[in-house]
Amino acid sequence: MDAPRAVSAAYSGSFSESASRALVEDLRAKLGGDPSLALVFASSSYAPNLSDLCEVLTIYGHAPLLVAVTGQGFLAEGAEFEAEEGFSVLFLRHPEMRAIPIALSAEEVEAEDDPLAWHRLTGVGPKEAAGWLLFANPHVLPVERLLRIWNRAYPAVPVWGGLAGGASDGETAVFLDRKPVEGGVAIALQGKIGFHVVVSQGCRPIGDPYTVTGADRNVLYTLGSGSAYQALATAFESLSEREREKAHGHIFIGLAVSEYRDEFRQGDFLVRNILGADPSSGAVAVGALVRVGQTLQYQLRDPDSAEQSLRQLLQAEKAEFFSKRKPLAALVSLCAGRGKGLFGVAGRDAGLIQELFPELPAAGFFANGEIGPVGKFNFLHGYSASVLFFS
Structure with a gap:
């Protein structure tokens, strides 16, 4: 059986079908096969081209499941791209993982708060997921209400993700495969995959x-x-x-x-x-x-508190879970108020992750709100760094 693998990369520049195809084909070659899951984090300026980008990733990346989200910047493997055009992508290949996507609407979230009803709607029982990915359009989906429901429907199961970002509603987008989703997308990850989330509130x-x-x-x-x-x-x-x-x-x-x-x-x-x-x-x-x-x-x-908090949490994660084995990949959701605005320089958060986890495939975005657990409950945060490690 193939061993789980992950690869990631970033592209800086306006949308180009040929450049996107070259990057995707190179990633798939490095992965050594088709990904189980592809995640794309694009600048908000890519919103008009996101359908075309998803088409390229699906066709040339052979991604059976693709989720794309816009943000106020993107990152990959130690580099942060704030207010720049482009995207980052992570391919995850895991033969023993099953990913179940669910498109979420505001009407469903407002109308249904019974945990048992959500088990039926998603087809996922309370203990059947190692963790959830969640991406949402904050102009549409009541995310805090959804998380309160999720904490009851899936107690002590971590959720990682963030809110799509953009200068306007028209630049805020979430895609499932090749189609835009009005509200949001949740993905249950099942099987033999580790799902560890660190939230630094700075x-x-x-x-x-x-x-x-x-x-x-x-x-x-x-x-x-x-x-x-x-x-x-x-x-x-x-x-x-x-x-x-x-x-x-x-x-x-x-x-x-x-x-x-x-x-x-x-x-x-x-x-x-x-x-x-x-x-x-x-x-x-x-x-x-x-x-x-x-x-x-x-x-x-302040900058010192923010950096110290993330460093301490990452070091504790490394000591507890990864002292004898390497993580598979990382996904990163950063507040748009971090980066240069907080630290005075770019790349502080992504660079710290790379410093402590060298050569780890990683991708993510500057979000309009970050999702992750504190204790046993999942919350929507601001000014935070939420980091998911797969193992």
Whole structure:
């Protein structure tokens, strides 16, 4: 039986059928046969040509299953291409893997929240997938609602993916095989394939953790015995003078994923935006529904925290899963707010993955929102790096 293999590559430039065909034929030759699954991440400017690109990949790549998604940039094997025309592609050949695609519509997601109904709709039972890939058009599909349903229908099964990106709705596209999908695509991966997801949210805790003692939906009133605003001010004052100068717009809230910890560290929180703060009432509005009794800690997002977080998570993944064997391939979903905008230089995230996993086939995109698990639940993230390793 053939051993599982993967290959990846990137093409920078406007769409060219001949150049695309040459790249695809070269990848298939390196793979040594037909792929089981092909994944394409294209710049948003490729949206008008995505059907033609999928045609090339299907015909000359012999891909029986192809998923393509647009983003605000793409990446492959240590290089990031932000706001550039082009695409990256990953071919995965795995004789013992089965991939089951499901086209998703907004109407289905809005109408059906029964987990058993989703087992029937997808044909996939609660424990029958090693993991799910999920790509969605954020202008159409209610992704957070879908993930809440998925967490109940497929408990503790990881989901990796992201939201298609583009300057407008017309540049935001998801394709299944050669056809555009209005809402999104989920792919169940079954069989003897490892599916390991790392999510780095790019923040570190500041100040102290608090118990929420007063809240109404997404408005925090009191944390512990003081106001939410006072706790925010205290966290801000705990920063160095240099950190305070750069902190404006970069402080977030973190909701503890598990309450049962003696000490909370980076990565123990689901990070969400602060929408506003009122010193007179002490209230802080946040981008999440909060409840009394939750543990919360303010978070700082900066380049050093983002790089340190991803490095630590990748090193832990390498030590736990890949100390005695090599991963097969990686898929990467990066927030469009990372890259040069965060680090000042291009390629920091993709380069770090290549540094720790040399010569690993990898492809991905700059997304409008990144999907991945924190703890046992899957969430939609912002400002994060979500990395899937196949083994």
